[in-house]
Amino acid sequence: MSSSDADTIKELVEGRAAAVLSLAANEGYFGEQQGADLELEAVEFTELTLSPDGEQTIPSRDATATVIVTTPIQKHACNHSHNAHGGYMAWLIDWCSSMPLVVLQGADSWRTAGVTTSLTIFYHRAAPDGSKVRVISKVLHKESGKLIATATHVKADNWTGSAKL
Secondary structure, rough: OHOOOOOOOHHHHHHHHHHHHHOOOOOOOOOHHOOOOOOEEEEEEEEEEEEEOOOOEEEEEEEEEEEEEEEEEOHEEEEOOOOHHHHHHHHHHHHHHHHHHHHEOOOOOOOOOOEEEEEEEEEEOOOOOOOEEEOOOEEEEEEEEEOOEEEEEEEOOOOOOOOOO
């Protein structure tokens, strides 16, 4: 792959991740206030090639993607114990764990983030108000690196290619 193709792929992938992240803060939608706090820290991927027209990426069967997002735990995301609410953590995991699918999208797959069919979360410890968390595949307490929650997220690709009535 040429360095020009690699640069184009990187630009496409980072643009997708940033676009999905910006949707989290759309006015009037669930999570708007929390979504505004999300910061894209890094996007990592392997095994993507550029389509012949240079407009899409093509993931290989072994393609991988990691998206790292950080966010401060703010009062509006906390319960009365001043810790991140479990519902907020579920939303955060749901939103952020969908992003690698969009990074790996090809012309025929994952044109959207799909729909969640199952989300199982195990909470390990609290994330107090004022702290920061990092979402990779797990939610980690940014300052201490201690595990806060793990999840299994099952998705379905609901993209049909065209809308028909």
